[in-house]
Amino acid sequence: MPTLQLLDAADINPRLWDACICQASNSRSYAYFHYLNAMADRWKALVTDDYQLVMPLPFKQKWGIHYVYRPPFTQQLGIFANNSLCDESVRKECYEKALQLFPYLHYSIDAGSLISLPNLQATAQPNYVLDLSQPYEIICSQYHPSLIRSLKKARHAGLQLQETSLEQAIEWYYAWYHRRIPELKKKDYHRILHASQHTAYYQIHAHQVIDQSGKPLAIAVWLCTSRRRIAILNGCHDKGRRLNAMHFLFDEIIRQSCHTSCMLDFEGSTLPGVARFIRSFGASTETYFTLHANRLPIPFRWMKK
Structure with a gap:
């Protein structure tokens, strides 16, 4: 195997890096x-010297110690x-090598990147995906009866799906959820806008559902490639619920995107109600893992669990 070297982000060749990610069998x-x-x-x-293998390691610093963490809107790396x-x-x-460099690690990976090591705990997490290669009629035939009833109610209410700006979608989401999700700050949502400025390998765009008066009831922000459409942010107003x-939003996206080679990625949730909602579309489980390692010095170990 070529030699692994540790590079700062500023020293990475973006073109070679993205080519590796795009061609990887587990591309994300x-x-x-x-x-x-x-x-x-x-x-x-x-990174190997030929960029045939890469392992990104996002990190922060506290008490003078560097530790690996999971950035917002980044479900899994590896x-x-x-x-x-x-x-x-x-x-x-x-x-x-990662554990030698970072004594504390909280890192989510795809199943193909998993390995068993001492002092490295792995917890399985559910992700949900729906194959969109079939015609809509076949996909919706797998819908749960409760979903079919819910869609009938939404259509009877005259709801409509339309594209919207990222700024508008994020503004509505923040207004609806900032008290429920205080750990996400405004600067974290603005990261999506920053990421959307680069479109060579992916695109980020948004949809909203409006009622008959034009009031937004639900939004979704998508991270898209030709292979996968990921719902990195989605939420609902009380009236929308x-x-x-x-x-209605997910059904309309399925209707528009079916018969393609794309996969709809709902992302995952361990909340029973959310998981039940996603599975009602016929989505299948795609397991990923969260790794945890704590090799901090003893005075700090109990403070970071």
Whole structure:
């Protein structure tokens, strides 16, 4: 295997990096250079000298100690390479180097990047995806009866789906949810706007559902490539919940995007109600893992669990 080196983000070649992410068998939009640059406060990466394998490592600093964390709107990262270059011994070397560099790690990865190591705990997390290659009639035949009833109510209310600006979608989401999700600050939402300025490998755009008076009831922000449409942000006004606006939004997107090679990625949730809502569309589970390691000095270890 070529030698792994640790590079600061500023020293990475964006063109070679993105080519690796795009061609990787486990490619994820979250790992593209400009997206990650927008979402992470700071990041480094393990990189082979030919950029055939890369492992992004977003980090922060506290008490003078660097630690790996999960940036906002970045569900999973991992080790990105062609399958033939990323066997178990290679993955082991990557994680061992990462743990030498960062004594604390909270890092979500795709299932293909998983490996068992001492002091590295892995927790399975559900992600939900829907294959859009079939015609709409076949996809909606898998809808749960409760979803069909909800869609009937939404259509009877005269709801409409339309594209909207990212700024407007984020403004509505923040107004509806900033008290419920205080850990997300305005600057975190603005990261989406920054990431959207780069469109070579991905696009970010938004939709909203409005009622008959034109009032927004639900929004969704999408991170898209030709292979996957990810709902990185979606939410509903109280009236939208009563009228099943979010059911309507996803159904309309499925209707517009079906018969393509794209996968609709709902992202995941361990909340039973949210998981039940997503599964009602016939979505299947795609497991990813959250890794946790704590090798901090003893005085700090109990403070960061």
